[in-house]
Amino acid sequence: MIPLEDVSMLAVATMLIYITLSVFTILNVVTGVFVNTAIERASADKEIASLKTLQKRNEQMQALQSVFEEMNQERGSDQLKVEDIEAAVNVDKLDSVLESLGISTDDVKTLFSLIDTDGSGAIDLQEFVSGCMQLHGPARSMQLAKMGYENKRIAASLKKLLSQVKDMQRKMNAIISVRTAVPITAVPAHEDVMYI
Template sequence: MVVYIVLTVLAILNVVTGVFCNNAIESARADKDIAIMKQMQKHAKQLKSLRGVFKEIDNDQSNLVSLQELKDALKSKKLASFLESMDISTQDIWTLFMVMDSDGSGDVTLEEFVTGCMQLQAGTNCC
């Protein structure tokens, strides 16, 4: 009778342990999915912000930003602070512009601006 009781208690403990382990695994999987969703939302917000910043910089509404427009815009603390918050240095404006101007045309398009900022931010976060 004692052996039966011991085996029954061990079986019940094994089932309870299995339930707890299963819940922990499912919880970890859900946490990973939530982290991925948050990262995707953060990325989408950054893209929207960068598009808004581009429109602020583009004074003549040409959908192109010249070096002079970028210099003028960086004189305001708002844009400089925004780029600094993304870990993009605004100390050397010419180098910043040349990095963004991927096709070497002398003007930066919206796509070049967004891609350049995202690459510069990724470059500072990688190390």
């Protein structure tokens, strides 16, 4: 820069602007490389996390399947009843697996009715595994939305039913008031019928 000072101050200013722009350009390239590397690692982490979640889900399903098969070997059937589930919970075969999934085994009959989707009174392997996996973990937004929708439908049906009951009650009151307002006349003694 010292020789440029002899030429002019405009040359010195141009040199300073060039150096500043070069430094910012190099910093921008280095920052871009770091950001790109971080984005690639984050996407790889997401893939690894989804693979771990899928692997954990498969392990849980296999554990449920092995418990179901073990209970079936003792019973000699391909379907379980509520008594079988209660017996398995009492000897801690099923209890530990369900507790690891976050499913409470305090009320076995309610648990069985939630798993028994077809209401047959017996559950097969597919019902058992899919029912337990649906009960696993916290409620999902889709399940909450479905429950809210069903509650709205039930409330609307109850409201309609209540209005029908009130309408029926009004009609019955009107019929009763008409019958009590009109005197009853008796017919001859040989007939047991009375007319209004």
